[in-house]
Amino acid sequence: MDVERTIRGLKPLDGQVVPIRTVQETRPQEEFGDAFVAEVNVKSASKVIKAIDAAFPKDPSLPLSHLRRFAKKELLPPPLKAAIESQRVPLTAPTQTIFVLISPPLPDLTTLKALLAPFAPHTAPAATNDPPTTNETPDEASQSDIPTPTIQLYPIKIPLCPPFNTTQAETWTKTLWPVIFNPAAPRSTVAPPLQTLKRVQESIEPRAGYHLSLARKVAEEAEQSGLGRGVGAVIVDPAIDEELTAAGYEAGHDTTSQWDEAVLAVAGDARYSRSEALAPSQAQLHAGVAPNPASKIYDADVEGGPELHALMRAVDLIARWRREHDRFDDVSSSTTTTHPSKPEIEAPELSAFESYFLYRHRPTSTDISNSPRSPSSTLKRKHEVPNPESDLSIHPSTDPSQSHVYQPPLPAPPPSTVVFADSAAPTTTPAAPRIRTRSQGGYLCTDLDVYLSHEPCLCCSMGLLLSRFRSVIFPRRGRLASGGLSSEPVGPVADELDQAAEADTSTVDKEGERGYYGLHWRKELNWRALGFEFVEDGDVEIMGEAAMPVFHA
Amino acid sequence: MEFKSDSVMDDSRHGYFMKQALLMGEKALQSGETPVGCVLVYNDQIVGVGMNDTNRSMNGTRHAEFIAIGEMLQSYSRSALQYTDLYVTVEPCVMCASALKQYRIRSVYFGCANDRFGGTGGVLSLHSDSSIDPPYPVYGGLFKTEAIMLLRRFYIQENEKAPNPRPKKNRELNTRFENGNEEAPQTW
Helix, strand or coil, X not given: CHHHHHHHCCCCCCEEEEXXXXXXXXXXXXXXXXXXXXXXXXXXXXXXXXXXHHHCCCCCCCCXXXXXXXXXXXXCCXXXXXXXXXXXXXXXXXXXXXXXXXXXXXXXXXXXXXXXXXXXXXXXXXXXXXXXXCCCCHHHXXXXXXXXXXXXXXXXXXXXXXXXXXXXXXXXXXXXXXXXXXXXHHHHXXXXXXXXXXXXXHHHHXXXXXXXXXXXXXXHHHHHHCCCCCCEEEXXXXXXXXXXXXXXXXXXXXXXHHHHHHEEEEEECCCCCCCCCCCCCHHHHCCCCCCCHHHHCCCHHHCCCHHHCHHXXXXXXXXXXXXXXXXXXXXXXXXXXXXCCCCCCCCCCCCHHHHHHHHCCCCCCCCCCCHHHCHHHHHXXXXXXXXXXXXXXXXXXXXXXHHHHCCCCCCCCCCCCCCCCCCCCCCCCCCCCCCCCHHHCCCCCCCCEEEECCCCEHHXXXXXXXXXXXXXXXXXXXXXXXXXXXXXXXXCCCCCHHHHHHHHHHHHHHHHHCCXXXXXXXXXXXXXXXXXXXXXXXXXXXXCHHHCCCCCC | CECCCHHHHHCHHHHHHHHHHXXXXXXXXXXXXXXXXXXXXXXXXXXXXXXXXXXHHCCCCCCHHHHHHHHXXXXXXXXXXXHEEEEEEECCEHHXXXXXXXXCCCEEEEEECCCCCECECCCXXXXXXXXXXXXXXXXXXXXXXXXXHHHHHHHCCCCXXXXXXXXXXXXXXXXXXXXXXXXXXXXX
């Protein structure tokens, strides 16, 4: 078969997989808020905390664990120390004191003062009958002849987000208020856990070059057909990918050449294929001309729509396969076999590559097609997903830290059976399908990876999140100004987090040309995926994104 | 972007179309879909209707907006969308907000905001961000409580299709809103 020969002849892209940083990593927010500092008796420190915590609710969305709650006078930032010393009332006796931070949400100041009054250090005026001199008007003060210890509140600014690095932590400690640097803290709120990122990166690295090479092949097919622009998508099940690695390890030979076993579906762009209002499509208007002349410019009226983009089509192919194969005996599946309530616009016909990958079956000879559906493998899948909601379903007995060394329970192949015999690609043997049906636990594109020839547009970027992909990978050369995943310009921007904070405004200012949405992993969104770029060997450091024709991929 | 003045709210034209969108949302609820409905209005005519279709299609991207556009394009060319308004019960998500921009929708009217996925102010503001497509105006808050009640009625149910359904037996339908009004879910 022609398609098969083409696949066998594909040369992998050479290069390396690089995580796409999140927008919060590339543009760390430095937000500051108002707070107060009060001097209290050191012996009451724990009571002070209890009283404050009991009286004033915290904002759970604003964790301020990076801020020290107390600071001794000698550890106060010099500017604050000077400000306090200029205002503060001298103590009568050498009382040991400490400064407590009152952080936002800020309580009513009168209530706060009353609450803290019992813990105030004895001040000189309060010990005698002199009126308190500060923070109260003379009128108020003269009314109270009874000596009451008073609390002075000193206004300060505090950083609302944890520091990204030690440098930032030190700067804040010296200028604002003592902060604690916890390397895990900033990442936990604004970026995927490093462990997860590393594990997934290692899982995709061995065959990423092949999958991306296939994506480009599919893109080429789409362009040559005249049905779309040259954009391609490849959906891969990493569980099969990892089984391949494991099988190869057991059999003692390299399984890289069987990379395509893990491909569930491919799809090319088909934006010119749709006939609107019964008029001929762009492909029909320019039949036999490739690439389609419409692709020379960006004219919104002939761009079809995002549902015809490669990623959206690939996602729908998985869904379509399930609709065709799922014999789930519930109400919803009975409607899946019937037509939807109203006629839908016809989906474009499948190309040779698309139907080949969607409808081929896994070989039986290896017998591993059944094993990935075993519960243990399902558990393993869960760990790969950076989603808090999916994490809830992790079996308590499974230690996530061990998942990367976990080997799926492969039945030992009989000696006579060669696992994934090379050229005799046993695709002719009908066997278990690659795509899990809904009854087998298949749900959208959960736990799958998608390889794209280009950076997807914003619409497709969100579409892949809604489809619950585990990760998305595209070549850096495929970046588009209309894309939704990049978080920073290509350039000599340092990769070290330490320098991220210092990359400051100059980076941000240069961004006028395009938006950097980093949509794959945004803390604001409910769903997240891991994003990677593939940097090909020989890619020049600074690539002109503008050199690409601007369109939505 | 809220309906600050009563003029738009009282405008029976906007109200009529949003009610049709709510009807689609109601239909979605009856079909076990997330209750979001929408209509596309061109020359004062409804030319496309949609409701969320992700469960039936097993495709998480089949949101109401795409269904409605698909219907419209059977009878109209894409360029007609430049003169078309969308009425949708919930603020378009990031995906749909971008799609609507690529399709060059004229304007969008929505019911309640979407602070988890919203792409027209909820989380991102793609409608007004600069891009290769022109921005579009967005007006929110039309029949907001009705849209919210639809969602509440949906989320109080258990999701049997979820890999790990959460038990919700003891939950009661919340009919209260911040302004203190208790409102029964409307049926249109």
